Amino acid sequence: MSTRNGPQGGDRAQPGSQWYDAEAGPLVRPYAMTGGRTDPGPAAARFDLIALVALDANAPEAGGDSALGPEHRAIVDLCRTEVQSVAELAAGADLPVGVVRVLLGDLLAGGCVKISRPVPPAQLPDERILREVIEGLRAL
Amino acid sequence: MAPERYEADSDPTDLSLKILVAGGFGVGKTTLVGSVSEIRPLRTEEQLSELGESVDDTGGVDRKTTTTVAMDFGRITIRSGLSLYLFGTPGQDRFWFLWDELSQGALGAVVLADTRRLEDSFPAVDFFEHRRIPFVVAVNCFPGARGYGAGDVSRALDLDQGTPVVLCDARDRDSGKEVLIRLVEYAGRMHTARLLDTVGRP
Numbered sequence: 464m465s466t467r468n469g470p471q472g473g474d475r476a477q478p479g480s481q482w483y484d485a486e487a488g489p490l491v492r493p494y495a496m497t498g499g500r501t502d503p504g505p506a507a508a509r510f511d512l513i514a515l516v517a518l519d520a521n522a523p524e525a526g527g528d529s530a531l532g533p534e535h536r537a538i539v540d541l542c543r544t545e546v547q548s549v550a551e552l553a554a555g556a557d558l559p560v561g562v563v564r565v566l567l568g569d570l571l572a573g574g575c576v577k578i579s580r581p582v583p584p585a586q587l588p589d590e591r592i593l594r595e596v597i598e599g600l601r602a603l
Numbered sequence: 604m605a606p607e608r609y610e611a612d613s614d615p616t617d618l619s620l621k622i623l624v625a626g627g628f629g630v631g632k633t634t635l636v637g638s639v640s641e642i643r644p645l646r647t648e649e650q651l652s653e654l655g656e657s658v659d660d661t662g663g664v665d666r667k668t669t670t671t672v673a674m675d676f677g678r679i680t681i682r683s684g685l686s687l688y689l690f691g692t693p694g695q696d697r698f699w700f701l702w703d704e705l706s707q708g709a710l711g712a713v714v715l716a717d718t719r720r721l722e723d724s725f726p727a728v729d730f731f732e733h734r735r736i737p738f739v740v741a742v743n744c745f746p747g748a749r750g751y752g753a754g755d756v757s758r759a760l761d762l763d764q765g766t767p768v769v770l771c772d773a774r775d776r777d778s779g780k781e782v783l784i785r786l787v788e789y790a791g792r793m794h795t796a797r798l799l800d801t802v803g804r805p
Contacts, residue, residue, distance in 0.1 A: 511708060512647075512676075513619040513688045548619060548688060550676050554645035561649060579617050592618065592685070593791040599681030600784050603639075603776075 493562045496534045501561060503568030510564050512550040514578050518542050521574035531575075534558065535566055539575060617684045622786065623705055625692045625730070626715030627723025631743045631773035632691040633675045635715060639779040640677025640689060648673050649701060672698050674705075679783075687783075692727075702730060711790040712738040713782055715773065718751050721759055728760055737790040739767040741782045 494501060503510065522539050523529035529536065534556065541547055541555045549567065553560045570576045624632045637644040649672045675691035692702055706712070712731050716724040724740065731738040742756055751759075753768040762768070767785050771778045 512690070512705070513621050513708075515617050515619055546617065548678075548686075550647050550674075550688065550690075551645060551678070553647040554676075559648050579619075590791060590795070593787055593794075595685065596620065596681055596687060597784055597787050599685070600679070600687075600780050600787070603679065603780055 493559050494565075496532070496558070497562055497565040500565050503564040504572060510549050510567055510578060511580070512560065513548045514580060515546050515548055516542055516552060516567065517546045517577045517579075519574050519577045522576065531570075531573075534562075535570060535575075538563065538566055538570065542576060619686050619688055621688050621690065621705075621709045622783065623690050623692055623702075623709050623712040623736075624715065625702075625712055625727035625738075627717070627720060627727075630715045630717045630720075630723065632715055635713070635741075635743075635771075635773040635779050635782070636675050636677040636689045636691050638774055638776045639679060639783060641680060642678050644675045644677050644691075646673050646675055672701060674701070699726075699730070706731075706734060706736055709736060711786045712736055713786055714738050714740045716740055716742050716756065716760070717745060717748065718742060718756065719745070719748050721756070724760065728762065732763065737786070737793040739769055739782065739786045739789055741769045741771045741773075743773045744770055 516538075518539065522542075523531060523536070525540065525543060531539070537556045538552055541552055547555065549560065549563060552567075553563045556563065558566075567576065567578065571578055624635055626632055633644060672693050674693060677689045679687040679689070681687060690705055692705060712727075714724050714727045714731065728738075728740070740756060740760060740762065742751070742753070744750070753770060757766070757768045767789050769782050769785050771782050773779060
């Protein structure tokens with residue numbers, strides 16, 4: 464599902480090689496996948512990079528028929544293996560974060576995913592959790 | 604500690620924490636993220652659109668209409684339902700508006716410094732000081748660089764008293780872990796101090 468870069472055409476001088484290469488930029492403009500929308504919608508607020516995305520009741524079955532587009536399905540499939548952060552989804556689907564946010568807005572509205580809000584800045588985790596983090600780091 | 608698998612159904616108490624790794628170009632941000640992360644460093648890209656136009660001087664650059672900013676990130680699973688995410692901030696100054704978003708809700712930051720180019724870390728130090736985001740300065744000890752003590756670096760950067768300075772080797776996992784531990788300890792102390800400060804106010 465790599466639409467960001469065209470096939471690795473490489474050497475243009477070679478007969479029969481592709482006229483486009485990675486330097487030409489994405490073959491499909493990123494926001495074409497969202498129908499030109501750049502706003503994730505009102506329900507979405509603003510998905511933080513570390514907001515966690517899990518599948519919800521309406522998520523389509525693996526390989527099943529659904530009205531979702533290929534990029535939406537790619538995101539659902541990534542969440543199938545484990546809960547993913549927005550940043551991981553962007554890297555996994557090879558899509559810009561802004562595009563992933565719009566797609567997630569659609570999936571959230573359709574009941575396909577649940578998205579957790581990260582800890583608000585004013586309420587940094589309590590001491591118990593920080594101690595847990597320190598112990599976890601030591602044990603790595 | 605082997606990272607535990609998440610349940611398919613996520614617990615509503617799932618918690619993710621964010622730590623930023625900042626510093627000048629080529630100081631070792633990606634290396635540090637990679638050495639402590641349990642996943643290979645992933646890169647995520649943000650496209651600049653209208654937001655970038657006011658920041659970027661696009662004069663004379665009529666060929667390129669979008670710029671891609673890459674951010675490195677890594678993950679450390681503390682336990683099921685508690686993960687630490689590390690973000691390497693974009694190095695170039697003109698992408699600073701992205702730092703604002705990245706720093707929202709961050710637990711703290713690591714400012715990586717190279718003693719041969721200490722001035723490269725000034726902008727990051729200023730950024731986190733102004734926003735009152737707890738940070739530690741980690742001096743990446745490059746081979747061949749003259750050895751300076753933590754105190755020398757602290758004075759040269761004119762750090763607030765109490766801001767920890769740690770000497771490290773960004774390539775070394777244990778060294779990177781130590782930097783993160785110092786940061787989390789410091790962030791905890793800062794947080795407690797602020798709470799007491801609020802309570803103490805009339």
